[in-house]
Amino acid sequence: MLVFLRPDADPAARERVLALLRGEGIRADHRTTGGQSFVETPPAGERLRDRLAALPGVDRVETGLAAVRLAEGRVAEGEPARTVEVGPVVFGDGSFPVIAGPCAVEGREVLLEIAAAVRQAGASLLRGGAFKPRTSPYSFQGLGEEGLKALREAGDRTGLPVVTEVMDTRDVPLVARYADMLQVGSRNMQNFPLLAEVGRQPKPVLLKRGMAATLGEFLAAAEYVLAGGNRGVVLCERGIRAFGDETRNTLDLAAVPALRLRTDLPVVVDPSHATGRAELVRPLARAAAAAGADGVMVEVHVRPEESLCDARQALLPEELERLAAECHAVRSALRTGVYTEA
Amino acid sequence: MLVFLRPDADPAARERVLALLRGEGIRADHRTTGGQSFVETPPAGERLRDRLAALPGVDRVETGLAAVRLAEGRVAEGEPARTVEVGPVVFGDGSFPVIAGPCAVEGREVLLEIAAAVRQAGASLLRGGAFKPRTSPYSFQGLGEEGLKALREAGDRTGLPVVTEVMDTRDVPLVARYADMLQVGSRNMQNFPLLAEVGRQPKPVLLKRGMAATLGEFLAAAEYVLAGGNRGVVLCERGIRAFGDETRNTLDLAAVPALRLRTDLPVVVDPSHATGRAELVRPLARAAAAAGADGVMVEVHVRPEESLCDARQALLPEELERLAAECHAVRSALRTGVYTEA
């Protein structure tokens, strides 16, 4: 629930709202986004809403989708754009970080080998799943904590921050201990307890769009994380489910400029899962760069044919190198235009 | 992973498989489904797979989607169809249970009122959400344990078993304490840790199809529950996401006979969420009955205009009464044909 203050409200107005909520034992935070000042608090009953709305200096009280504000708050003129930092890497500052690595952590040795190769090829972050969401219970489910340890070691050796998926609310502390960024996958985009849980810990979050999610639902999912106090959310377009039979999913690249108009959260694109075909990844990574994305995430393996999952979509390190070079060439060519307007 | 035994394998063959797995400290269960005999066990490395495949009497070892067998195992001739019992209610025996109740448990009083009304109108189970998956964090999220208590009381007073959603692995024991059947919602159809967790407790499970799930993925999700040892899964078709703008989702009624050809799990239909429009619920409930579904789930409220969620799709108790009568009329008219062949 958001309690909006009038533009001309004085600090005392804000204090009255906070005092009333704290008097009821309800958590409340004051924020300013896109030039608007408001107090954020959990949903409350109608009587409390009425009391809040009646306070001097209060403009209105909003709930539901209308209140999705932390994600939708666009940058006001003069304010700096929102950036999300993951160690030395910055999303949203005009750089174009490339997240790369295997689908799953399959073992310590091969991960170290891949990590060195992707760093060499131009990657800025290392990805790899230790907990894998697999359609069948009889598929490889990931190495769990052993995989997390391997990731941490690979990150430390290469200097690349690591991002990995968390699927269970109970695993959030464990994953947060090893990873630099927590990924919430497409299948969990509306796993609301999980979103709330990653929102209550401090590591930045990579939130992938659900296969059947509208942009409004995507932003509302981000709002769950943001409302928990975590301000480091990066959105990831990774393909939606449509009727096509040529690619695994349908990359909705229009989501990049469309999100740009609704949110100041950084947006990256995952052409590997969007297509499921290695030969389509590079052209679409370039397209993401041209459309104004803040980065890409791609699957890379040193020996794709040995990969335990998604072998058909993994690039070789040399393909990653070319991809990174082409994306940066596109960004350079467009430098003056992209960030100022669209 | 499933280790299939040859049709002519003797009991010693099975024992060799079980012994080898137990020797490795790996859980293993022997089952027979659709006339096939196999040992079910977690996925294992290639070396162990090869050792198993080499044992006398072993036909083959399967992993991944090819191994989805508990859900896909069709009834062999002469075997009774699978039924799922929830208290006195049976799904899959040719009866047509109607699950009805409010979208969310909004309070004890109104729930007791609705429960009495739906029982009077012909419902067999009571539904109602205590933990609500809501698109926005600023919408009503359910009453939690207080809601579960109200459900339990309403169930006990009316004699109706109660079904309610669980969203967080941590809440499974709590919800299982109060409810007679646990619902896994559409947004969590591929929340694999949750599926595994409800698979490890004994209460039957109502599994709703994901908005973008193929039938193969739906059955693989059921397999997660079944593989945990829980054999009481009822599938629920509730609409998929397509391009239509007339209804909230698109009811895929062909899923009912198509699932019938792939699984012996009971299948019910939820026309309330499929359409989001009360005026379309009754015709589609009748259609579900005619297509061979094993029951329906519908939202009912005594005062829909006061409902805290999904008000537009709730029926009045008198509409439910007519719906139930019409569905039973359809079933009676088709009695001889439906169960024997399609």
Add this chain to the structure above:
Amino acid sequence: MLVFLRPDADPAARERVLALLRGEGIRADHRTTGGQSFVETPPAGERLRDRLAALPGVDRVETGLAAVRLAEGRVAEGEPARTVEVGPVVFGDGSFPVIAGPCAVEGREVLLEIAAAVRQAGASLLRGGAFKPRTSPYSFQGLGEEGLKALREAGDRTGLPVVTEVMDTRDVPLVARYADMLQVGSRNMQNFPLLAEVGRQPKPVLLKRGMAATLGEFLAAAEYVLAGGNRGVVLCERGIRAFGDETRNTLDLAAVPALRLRTDLPVVVDPSHATGRAELVRPLARAAAAAGADGVMVEVHVRPEESLCDARQALLPEELERLAAECHAVRSALRTGVYTEA
């Protein structure tokens, strides 16, 4: 363009509108639908619209989708529902005509054989394509006029009216000479010149929904036919394109009750093309009957394995007989409820 007259307008008001339009050399017809009186005329420039709107007794002038009125005009209380007659067969009067026959007319002999069989099995109309829309130019394209002649002969011998597809504006007179009802197929639902052309001839029209058409677009397509003066349009839901891989298309059965609330045109269902699988046709035909459809259209062949197209979806005559019996059983069971309210 529609010029709506005020409820209290006298006959002179209508005459003024007609006179003004005729004075400009523009075709104009007066109609009354759903209790509303209006003059229908082709779209005109803004100046003429303003002159019309300024006439005494004129309520408003509408263009575009807002003016889709002939299709959307619901029956006013006391008026009889719209029925469409094709020879002795009536759609929309509470009977449930079954349209059956082969995908394509493959030859005179086999068609006569099928026609006799479907009449025997309970069909009311004979279907069969003489002009076939085939995805590939290298597939069988139909027999053309030779096929039309065979259809006519089969219809005359069995007493079944015949319905067949027309794809080219130039063929409309030819097809109308032989057929009792003209079909416009899914791929041509927005072939506007074709819709206009069939709207200018008197034979009734079976209009199939496009694979990606909303209900509003479907009704607007019907409006093209109706606006040409042809009032005999029957709508056919035949599946939309969604992500599913189990059936050829996704039957949107909710379209039946949803159309019922927007139009008084009869609505039939084609479960053969919706699913592409013979074994799903009968359960879904029953479902269509239960949902309130005015009839079904199914593909039938005496030797499906010899069929030149869509062999997997053709029923045998004995399956048709059982389908018809089950549909009529469902309709009988629901007799009192369906037509009065939903």
Add this chain to the structure above:
Amino acid sequence: MLVFLRPDADPAARERVLALLRGEGIRADHRTTGGQSFVETPPAGERLRDRLAALPGVDRVETGLAAVRLAEGRVAEGEPARTVEVGPVVFGDGSFPVIAGPCAVEGREVLLEIAAAVRQAGASLLRGGAFKPRTSPYSFQGLGEEGLKALREAGDRTGLPVVTEVMDTRDVPLVARYADMLQVGSRNMQNFPLLAEVGRQPKPVLLKRGMAATLGEFLAAAEYVLAGGNRGVVLCERGIRAFGDETRNTLDLAAVPALRLRTDLPVVVDPSHATGRAELVRPLARAAAAAGADGVMVEVHVRPEESLCDARQALLPEELERLAAECHAVRSALRTGVYTEA
């Protein structure tokens, strides 16, 4: 139907095939595509197929989708890529033609004004509809031949070739008389008589993908045109229908590299219809250039607010100028990589 000759077949083998077909009074053409030599002919009965297959030097006879060959024939090594010429403009040679103009030709004056502006802004071809496919019969349907005349005049004055849509088989000669390139729109992608008709005249064809068409169906539609003898087909991806509510359609940009792997026909992208929102057109045009498209088609109007259709998606001429500059910048940056491999 295609009769494939063996790689080692001598010219006499080809002559035997042609002689047999001509002896039966059947049209037959010999072609070579992607290094394969074959005779193209209309579908024939099984007996003739068997006779052809039995001829010495014949490899096999193919029908249906398997025979879609003219569109799917990829360039063999050493052969030049296929290019399509429209006056001085070339699609497929590495240039990046920009097709621009209004949705509809609304009048001679405004069209001349727009034509001059788009030429100034960098367009290579002028677009504009004289026959408009409109969802409602009560919307502006285009100026017909008067519009064609205005287009011709605007083309002649500016030196820009003109492309315009044809919707009715009967109008093909008329439109071909005025236009330099004929457009077949999305709604007619499977209007097979129209495809065949434009295939029988010599002007190049711009074929837009249907809203629910797979790439295989898209190529099969192109095959209808190519099989008529017209070799000048340019494919246009313009968005498919999915569940999104943010854009009018969903641009499937992966179609560009995926088509590249299946066909040597040039591929252009229409971001205006794909999104329906002017503010998304420029980023997606850049993305199309980066993904390897051969050009773009965009809607431009000098006063979008006065446009008779699709006003929300029209760019201003100055926006077109920037779009063209950015696309060319992207192409230059990628010059070495795009054409050689992806």
